Each structure stands twice: as C-alpha cells, then as structure tokens.
Amino acid sequence: MLAREVVEELVQVLGRENVLTEQEDLLTYAYDATAALKHQKPDVVVSPISTEQVAEVVKIAQRHQVPIYPRGSGTNLSGGTVPIQGGIVLSMLNLNKILEFDQDNLTATVQPGVIIQTLNDEAAKHGLIYPPDPGTVTTATMGGSVSECSGGLRGLKYGVTKHYIMGLTIVLANGKVIRWGGKTVKNVTGYDLVALFTGAEGTLGIITEMIVKLIPAPETRKSVLGVFDNLDKAGNAIAAIIRNKIIPATLEIMDNVTIQTVEHFVHAGLPLTAEAVLLCEVDGYKEVVERESVLVERILKEEGAVEVKVAKNDQERDLLWLARRSALPALAQKRPTTVLEDATVPRSKIPEMLKIVRKVADKYNLQIATFGHAGDGNLHPTILTDVRDEDEMKRVHLAVDEIFHGAIALGGTLSGEHGIGVAKMDFLSLEFGExxxxxxxxxxxxxxxxxxxxxxxxxxxx
Amino acid sequence: MLAREVVEELVQVLGRENVLTEQEDLLTYAYDATAALKHQKPDVVVSPISTEQVAEVVKIAQRHQVPIYPRGSGTNLSGGTVPIQGGIVLSMLNLNKILEFDQDNLTATVQPGVIIQTLNDEAAKHGLIYPPDPGTVTTATMGGSVSECSGGLRGLKYGVTKHYIMGLTIVLANGKVIRWGGKTVKNVTGYDLVALFTGAEGTLGIITEMIVKLIPAPETRKSVLGVFDNLDKAGNAIAAIIRNKIIPATLEIMDNVTIQTVEHFVHAGLPLTAEAVLLCEVDGYKEVVERESVLVERILKEEGAVEVKVAKNDQERDLLWLARRSALPALAQKRPTTVLEDATVPRSKIPEMLKIVRKVADKYNLQIATFGHAGDGNLHPTILTDVRDEDEMKRVHLAVDEIFHGAIALGGTLSGEHGIGVAKMDFLSLEFGExxxxxxxxxxxxxxxxxxxxxxxxxxxx
Structure with missing residues (x-):
C-alpha cells in the first residue's frame, strides 16, 4: 500500500484529475492483453502531459522507492505492462500529439500516446507511410509499440519498428532526461541507445518522444492467394518466392484450423479443406507489382498450389486481408482463453516448425491453430483453451515449453514480436545461456x- | 612494458607464429587511417583463428590487467584501433572465412576478418548484395565495419551497417562467449545486444562471428549528374528529389574545391567552374529506373542545374563514380595531412551546413574541400593541411570544433559514420549532455x- 504522502506529491505535480486512486479505476490497469497471467492492481495511475512531468514522477518514485510502470493501450502480449509489484502506473495516453511532420527529412516527431493508426492517417495525407504494422495498429500506441519493438505483417520487406526509430527522448531512472539520435539518416555517435531502448519494454528508461522515419507510400499493390493441400508444399513455396528474388510486402500463412475458423467468421471464400493458404502481397510501382504478382502466381502453381487466386480489385483484396486479420479475433471466440505465442524461426524452417506445433497439439491433446508471418518465420501458434480448466492449463504450459524448445533448436528465437515481459523470462537462458x-x-x-x-x-x- | 609471462601465455594459446613482439612488426599497429593522432605501439600483436582463442586471449588479458584492442584492416577514421595505452592488439585478419551462404534465408555468416568486397563478390554470384558500401569497401573488414557501423554511399535507400546485422557471436570482457540474434527476420528476445554491439567500436565486447542480411541485387541502375552554379540551388534540388518521393540509391555532392581536384586527378569531364555537382543513382527494376531517372533529370533542371548529364552506358557511369570515389585520394595528394570529418545534419540542412564550412574555412584561413553523402546529410568537410605546421594545426582544431558545434546546432550529430574513437570523445557532452x-x-x-x-x-x- 502506497503512502498517502506519495499520492499527494504526485497530485502536486500532475493535478488531482490526473491521479487515479479509486479501486474501480485501478482495476482496468491490472492486466494487459496477455492470457492466463495473474492480475495485479497498481496503487495509483498517473497521466502526465509532458516529459518534465514524467521526470518529476520518476523522481518521486525513486525517493519513495515505488515501482513505476509505463503503459500505452495495454495491448501487449507478454505481460509487459502488468504492475506486478504494485506501485505507479504511468499512463502515456495524454501525451498524444504528433508534434511535427517533416517532409524534407521524411520524419515525424510524436509523443508516446499517439495511436499508430493516427500516425498512419496523417502520413497518408503526405503520400507517406509508417511501415510497422502490428495487428493492433488501430489501438496500440507508438510508445508501446516502440517499447515492444512491434513487428506485424510488413516485416519481410519493410523491417520492424526498430528500423523506423531515429531519435528518442528518454527519462532515465535517475529522473534525468536524455535525447539520442535525431533526423539524420546516419548517426554513430556513442552507443546506439535508440536501438537499446527500442524493445526494452520500459525497463531501462521511459520514452517520452520519438522521431520516426517515414517512407513514400507504394504506388499500388496486388494480393495473391495460394491454396495448398500439403504443409511441405506451402513451406517450399515460401522459400521459392524468396529464392526468385521477390521480397513481398507481406507473406502470410494460415493452417487448416485457422482457415476453418476464419471462414465461418468472415465468409471470404477460403477453401475449408485446405491444409494451408499463403497470402502474399507485392507492392511498389505498378510495373513492378505487375511483374512480381505474375511471378508469384507462377511460383505458387509450380510449387503445387491446388488453387491460385489473384485479387482482381480492391474489394477482393480487402476481403482476403480481412480474413487474415480476423484470424485472432475469430479463434478467440472458440474457447474462453486464447494463448497466442510468437516463437520465430528462420523462414526456411517454417515447415518443420509447423510440424512441431502439430505434434505438440497431438501429444498434449490441445487445439492449436497456427497462422502468422511466414515470410518472417514468425508463426503464431494459438492455443484455444480455458484458464479455469486447471488440468488443461498444465498441458498448455507443457506445450508452450516444447514449442519454445523446438523453435530454438531450429535456430529461432523465443519471441519475434511480443516481447519477453513476465511471460517468457524463465526461458531466456535457453536462448542466451547464463x-x-x-x-x-x-x-x-x-x-x-x-x-x-x-x-x-x-x-x-x- | 608487458611481462614476459603474458607473452608466453599468449604463445601457449596461439602458437609462436601468431604472436608478434618485434618492434618493426609492432610499428605497423601503432596507428590507423586517422590523421594527426599520436601513434602508440602495442606490446604484442596476436592473431587468433577461432572464437575460443579470442576468449582465451581475453582471459589472459583480464588475469594480467592488460588492455586489448581488436583490429581489422585499420582503415578507421577516429583512432578507434590505436592501442593508446599499449597492451595487446588482437588482429582479426586470420579469422577471415565466409562460413555460410544461406539463400533461403538471405543471410551470410562471416568471420570478422573477411574483407567487405570479398563478401560482395560472393554475394554477387548468388544475385545478392550486401548493401553497406563504405569508401574503404575493398580493404576494410566486416568486423571493423560492424564495430564502427560503417555507412557509405548507399545509406539513403538501403540504410547502414546496423540495418544488415542479424546475429553476433561476442566474446565478453569476462571471457565468456554469447550468441545473440540469428537468421530470423524478427527477434525481440531480451535487449537488442546485436544493435548495442554494432558501432560500439570494440569497447563492450569482441565480435568473432556475424550473421548478415543480404538482399536481391537491383536489376539495373542509372546515374545522373547535375551541375550547379549555386550551393542553395543544389541543396534545394536534394530536397526536391526526396519531396517527389524518389529515394535514390545514392545522392552525392562535391563542392568546387573537390571538383577541381578530382577533375585533375581522373579527367571525368567535371565542369571546373561549378559551385557544386550532385551525382544521383537510382536502381531497381528497369521500369522503375527509367521512370525515376527521367524524373530526377527533370527535377534537377527545374531546380536550376546549369547542366544535367545522364550516363548513357556503364562506361560513362563508371567514370562518374570513379570521380566521386577519387575525391578523398585526390584531395589527400594536395597537402601532407588530410583531416576528414563526418559531422552529419538532417538532409534539409545541407545548404546551411555547407555555408558554415565555408565560413569556417575563411575565418581560419584553411583549405577545406567538402564532398559527401548529401542524401544522408552526411558531409565530409576535408581540411587539407600539414601536421608539422603547428600554427595551422591549431587553427584546424578550432575549425573542427566550430564545425561540430554548427552541425549539432542544426540538429545534427558529431559522427555519421566514422565513429567517436579517441578523436571525438571530448565533444560527446555537447550532443548528449552530462x-x-x-x-x-x-x-x-x-x-x-x-x-x-x-x-x-x-x-x-x-
């Protein structure tokens, strides 16, 4: 329980309206989007409106030795924002301004509470895009996605969040403010603290402002769907596209369980009996898109797709992507609890990883649907379960354990885009050694x- | 002076032929490519052939508290490899194998002593490129360029070294070996030590193996030269190209002093009276190159270029780039000492930065030629001087000081690609604060x- 004095000091800095202490308010900050984690209410939630206020809050926290948890929209998937030891939740949602668009330098300067989609919408007005594209793009904040180094659907061609963060303003644990990086394309001054803080999950400092890189929007795009009756063939097709020197903007996979679930959810015309579908989008200049989409179509056929469908117009394209983006919400409706993993492997190991997941599902008698970013080797084995079923949850934990071991044995990593948080800490030595x-x-x-x-x-x- | 015992322990691990102690051998390790720095011979130079040997050397160094300096080809430009406190130079030139080419995952695994061009030549056989392209590409090692996070000519479109390093094997100061990252496109497991060690100049650990990202080679390319009689117009043309959503592979600038010097050196047909030339190359699919080169040509004319020349064939193209790549060697012949800086600004500030450099040259009565990566805001003001002229060297130091202050005032950084080393340490607080x-x-x-x-x-x- 927090000393009354701490709350009063926070009120002094932030004003009473930006300091929440009522139990019903605190309850909504006790969890994030991660399944099956212990909830924990904070003692107080504060909403600063400036870097200076954040620095003052950190100093108060240090003085009284109270833990502090930065938080955006709480969409993260490894427990990164849960205030597990109580203390102060620092909500960044009032720091929500796009401070500058710089068209000559192709940068935007934003506060951490800006929603990713809001930045995208602004960028679109200038013919630009901010490429990182996590599934939660319409709700997640920039601060959260930088702290988690979000990935998403466009990683293969465009990279992930860390490739677009050029400068950061950071409040350190000692309450001092540092600025690192900036609008220069090149910068090798000192250690790369911009990279170190990106993906550090708010454990090294608190990001209060960021300069992000934007790029010209592609002129056009085209989506191609390949239907496979065999997982190996789908895996080979992924490798064949890359070997043919095509780097699609997105290259996604859904397995049979996902296809069936999604199809009942959105009726996009997905083939219910397929073992897997690959959904590939190429983008860029129209001549490039034409050449690459024809080539992708040919490769999919050569690699044994039983059906290849090229979206003829935006409506057909949007329906295919609605299907893909509905994978998680559709699956989440099937059982009360959805355990979504993101163990990631080199892309050539996708077929092997899919087989491991299937074997694990059989062994532990669990329903696991798999979809994800095949071009990145970033699969999402999704365990459909019920947190109230203790016996099943034991099997879920064993299954997750085996999936992690499998990914690492294939030269992969524990987390492609969800982070470590509390959920994966115990597995770190598996990947890094002591x-x-x-x-x-x-x-x-x-x-x-x-x-x-x-x-x-x-x-x-x- | 190193204890005899230390040398004997090193010989035990590495064999006598890989441990140099003769003064004439040590002399060549006393400096790097940085001008006007104090030389310092090491006590011993060792050449390990494995990660394990590097770890053993580090343990010996720790046991006897002897400093250790990793070194590649010594082409670096901020004194990063000079063994300023004596001790052990760790030459990585015998760790020079390309261990693997992985075409499905588009990666190469290399040891630190591999020359960048050697990797490029191998990649070309597979239709791939390793985009980082520092001026020293034919002599610098991969280990050195990763430790310095080299930039070079293709930063604008393709990024710099850090964007291509996916995994590292590192010997830590305690002699323990860690492996970080790998062949996965996405990886958010733990802090990003791959990024932290890239550009850390060998001060945090010793890189003994790296997994690098390769990309498909562009189908074709085209170079366009724009001649300007006015620096502002050249600066505006840079901004206009970007505003038109063209991201050239390279966008270089040379000022009048550089043009005159280079032209006498290589006879590429550069106009001797021009205030500046811009050299722009676009690459990619042939249709894209066609569209973009026509657009670049038009923009250069619209922005007031007095002459625009499109290279009609490879021979014309190669001559233009020979001219650009000869800038430094040509300038270096004019005076005994060449002080090459790399203060970097947001690209929109290039005209202002060029004016600052010119003002500084006048104020301190120095000959400064400027060329560099205009698209990156990464200029190379090059002071032509003589280290034996004490009075002039004083003015050189004052000029460099003022150039750094100018760059930072424009929102820039001390170093775009040469690193901090010993040369720029004293300026760090200017950029980062205490x-x-x-x-x-x-x-x-x-x-x-x-x-x-x-x-x-x-x-x-x-």
Missing part, C-alpha cells in the same frame, strides 16, 4: 540499479 | 568494469 542473462542483468542494473522501472520484466532481480 | 555521457559510461562499466577492451575510446575512465 552468460547472456548475466549481460542483460548488468545492462539493466547499469541504467536502473534499484529496479524501479517496470520491475520483474525481462530481467529478474536476484 | 546525463547522456554518464549513461554511456554506465553501460561501458556494466560490460567491461575494468576498462580492458579498447580502453580510452568513446568513454573515458574517470
């Missing part, structure tokens, strides 16, 4: 020696 | 508490 975990801990303690910033995420205090 | 320098120091001490790895670079021990 020496690697020690290095993480040393870095954490260098910048946050008292474990005040989002404690209990990524690294654990001894 | 709080930022403290953060750098905290990170250094977290991973190398005894300052054993490349000491005296980037951060200074108190």
């Amino acid at each position: 020496a690697g975990v020690e290095a993480l801990k040393a870095l954490k303690e260098a910048l946050d020696p008292n474990y005040m910033l989002n404690p209990g995420k990524i690294v654990r205090r001894d | 709080a930022g320098v403290e953060a750098l120091k905290a990170l250094k001490e977290a991973l190398d508490p005894n300052y054993m790895l490349n000491p005296g670079k980037i951060v200074r021990r108190d």
